[in-house]
Amino acid sequence: MSLDADLLADRRRLRRRLTLWRALAILSVFGALAVLAGLRSDQVLPGAAHVLRLPVSGFISEDRRVIEALEEAAKNASVRALIVAIDSPGGTMAGGEALHAALRRFAERKPVVAVMGATAASAGYMAALPAQRVFARESTVTGSIGVLLQSFEVSELLERAGIRPQVFASGPLKDQPSLFRPLTEEGRAAMDRVIQDLHAQFVGMVAAGRHMDADRARSLADGRVFTGRQALEAGLVDAIGGEREARSWLAAERQVPETLPIRDVRTRGTAERLLSSATETVMKSLFSEWLGVDAPRALWQPSR
Incomplete structure (x- = not known):
């Protein structure tokens, strides 16, 4: 009996070791593939002329590393132009504003073109505005020029549960909006002033970026989305294409040869990019709302 027990224990230890080594082997393979993928995507000799590509995808928030990378690229003589590849439903107003400003500064020194993928809405559309030429697919969903500030209140639910929250605020608007009481008329007016100011900023970016009359830009900024074909007709994009x-266009209008290699802007490692893409939207859209008031967002929400 003891011999059988010892054999069983040895076999279990051996299985655990094999499982560990197999897991390490699999991780090593994935790591090697990631390194090779990174090397292949950056096959540009140091100092060689190339076109830079900035992927803008997922939820847009302020990213200091992207802004710094654009600042450095604008001063780099080997960077001949920038392609902004957008596939994003939007993000925070502050994040869109920061990216817009960085791209505008880059465009003052070098050619910038924007290429819209499946979605380039709200702050995603904002990112395209500094470009000298904006391309969209016919089926691209773009536009959604507007600002969203949302919260919720659970006062009736708390009352049914016999819970009475106590809130101490320095002024009548400090807790507006609040989870624990309905929005007052004064609070609603204050929130509306914030939204209207942010919306005016967005409209100003559209008017300047698209060389459009302010009234015309405002008429398109009611939050609706456009297909690529509709956006072209409305003057929100310049051409259909990728x-x-x-x-x-860069070759014909800015003398940037099509033979130049393309290099992506890289500011994060592979593991960080994978983790970010998996969790960023959840963290921004769920946790922020659960805690109460979300940041002002230029974000397309199809469910609305």
Whole structure:
């Protein structure tokens, strides 16, 4: 009996060791593949002329590393132009504003083209505005020029549960909006002033970026989305196409050869990018709302 027990214990230890080594082997393979993918995507000799590509995807928030990378690229003589590849439903107003400003500064020194993918709405559309040429697919969903500030209140639910929250605020608007009481008329007016000011900022970016009359820009800024074809007709984009058409335009209008290699802006490691793409939207859209008041957002929400 003791011999059988010892054999069983040895076998279990051996299985655990094999499982550990197999897991390490799999991780090593994935790590090697990630390194090779990174090397392949950056096959540009140091100092060689190239076109930079900035992928803008997922939820847009202020990213200091992206802004710094754009600042450095604008001063780098080997960077001939920038392609902004957008596939994003939007993000925070502050994040969109920061990216817009960085791209505008870059465009003052070098050519910038924007290429819209499946979605380039709200702050995603804002990112395209500094470009000298904006391309969209016919089926791209873009526009959604507007600002959203939302919260919720659970006062009736708390009352049914016999819970009476106590709130101490320095002024009548400090707790507006609040989870624990309905929005007052004064609070609603204050929130509306914030929204209208942010909306005016967005409209100003559209008017300046698209060389459009302010009234015309305002008429398009009611939050609706457009297909790529509709956006072209409305003057929100310049042409139908993708990266190939963008390269052709750069060659014809800005003398940037189509033969130049493209290099992506890299500010994060592979593991960080994977983790960010998996958790960023959840953290921004769920946790912020659960805690009460979300940041003002230029974000397209199809459910609305």
